[in-house]
Amino acid sequence: MREELSPLARALVAGDRRALARAITLVESSREEDVGAARLLLGELFPLQRRVMRVGISGPPGVGKSSLLDKLGMHLLAQGRRPAVLVIDPSSQRGGGSILGDKTRMVELSRQARAYVRPSPSGDQTGGIARTTGDVLLLCDAAGYDPLLVETVGVGQSEAGVTSVVDLLLLLLEPGAGDELQGLKRGLLEWGDVIAVNKADGPRSELALRTVVEFTAALSARRSTAAPPPSVLTVSVLDNVGVDRLWAEVERRYAELCASGQLELRRQAQRRAELQRRLQAELWRQFLSHDERARRLAELSQLVARGELPAAEAVHQLTAGLFAPEVH
Numbered sequence: 255m256r257e258e259l260s261p262l263a264r265a266l267v268a269g270d271r272r273a274l275a276r277a278i279t280l281v282e283s284s285r286e287e288d289v290g291a292a293r294l295l296l297g298e299l300f301p302l303q304r305r306v307m308r309v310g311i312s313g314p315p316g317v318g319k320s321s322l323l324d325k326l327g328m329h330l331l332a333q334g335r336r337p338a339v340l341v342i343d344p345s346s347q348r349g350g351g352s353i354l355g356d357k358t359r360m361v362e363l364s365r366q367a368r369a370y371v372r373p374s375p376s377g378d379q380t381g382g383i384a385r386t387t388g389d390v391l392l393l394c395d396a397a398g399y400d401p402l403l404v405e406t407v408g409v410g411q412s413e414a415g416v417t418s419v420v421d422l423l424l425l426l427l428e429p430g431a432g433d434e435l436q437g438l439k440r441g442l443l444e445w446g447d448v449i450a451v452n453k454a455d456g457p458r459s460e461l462a463l464r465t466v467v468e469f470t471a472a473l474s475a476r477r478s479t480a481a482p483p484p485s486v487l488t489v490s491v492l493d494n495v496g497v498d499r500l501w502a503e504v505e506r507r508y509a510e511l512c513a514s515g516q517l518e519l520r521r522q523a524q525r526r527a528e529l530q531r532r533l534q535a536e537l538w539r540q541f542l543s544h545d546e547r548a549r550r551l552a553e554l555s556q557l558v559a560r561g562e563l564p565a566a567e568a569v570h571q572l573t574a575g576l577f578a579p580e581v582h
């Protein structure tokens with residue numbers, strides 16, 4: 255089978271880092287000629303992925319996600335594993351400024367030949383992940399990395415976004431974060447499979463312990479009985495206290511999700527949602543690729559904007575005759 259692979263796919267599977275970087279650039283590109291090439295490449299590699307463990311790391315800016323990943327990555331390397339870290343950076347466009355900030359923060363891990371650290375701009379996507387994150391994870395998987403770790407920024411929407419491509423979510427919060435999480439916002443805790451209160455060191459170690467108690471109480475009050483409540487624990491990335499324990503907890507949860515069949519259900523839901531997302535994007539793209547339709551859309555959207563035409567009527571006009579009835 256391998257003989258039939260394209261040179262790029264073959265190099266990637268053989269562990270060539272530059273081939274992986276090139277492949278990622280290809281799938282992240284939105285140029286017309288790259289889109290087709292990316293689809294072919296992903297099609298070649300799809301059957302070769304091993305579907306290794308994927309963990310999302312989410313939490314507010316400055317909470318210590320990158321610092322944790324640096325330590326965690328080193329811990330995993332010591333265990334003989336080959337972690338890949340994708341850092342989704344919403345603030346920067348391709349080649350933008352703050353990307354480097356994150357990369358240099360993973361100082362140790364970025365230097366390791368057996369690990370892979372890749373910053374990528376989220377582009378116009380909301381929800382904390384890029385449109386192509388799922389594809390990039392497939393490439394890293396086929397290239398032999400395991401586990402795959404995804405750092406996203408933000409609290410709120412990004413948890414929902416990242417859970418569409420990872421098996422399990424690790425939520426990192428600061429001591430005292432409970433005070434800011436009022437009412438419904440506490441619901442975001444439920445996105446996490448594991449919740450870690452970081453910076454449990456120095457003057458804040460006591461507060462960190464109290465935060466854990468508070469979160470645990472809030473979660474047991476709200477959580478439905480369908481899924482087990484997330485584990486909540488403290489960690490100090492700075493002092494390297496609790497990082498091993500945190501990872502052990504992630505592994506334990508992962509094993510639990512596998513055994514209960516939950517993991518497979520999550521993955522099936524993700525694949526179904528991906529199909530729908532891609533189909534919608536493609537239909538939209540094709541719709542706009544037709545000049546006359548694009549012009550008509552621009553026209554009608556003016557009328558809708560001015561309140562002269564109901565949106566539903568505009569849609570009816572724009573799509574009339576678009577899908578010919580099937581002939582039986």
Ligand SMILES: Nc1nc2c(ncn2[C@@H]2O[C@H](COP(=O)(O)OP(=O)(O)O)[C@@H](O)[C@H]2O)c(=O)[nH]1
Pocket residue numbers: 313314315316317318319320321322359452453454455489490491492493
């Ligand atoms: N006191 C303390 N500071 C930490 C800890 N972990 C990270 N930091 C600091 O928090 C700041 C933000 O860390 P960073 O990893 O960039 O956060 P990110 O934005 O979530 O990726 C840096 O100055 C870190 O040195 C910790 O466990 N304790």
Ligand SMILES: [Mg+2]
Pocket residue numbers: 319320321356405
């Ligand atoms: Mg970071």
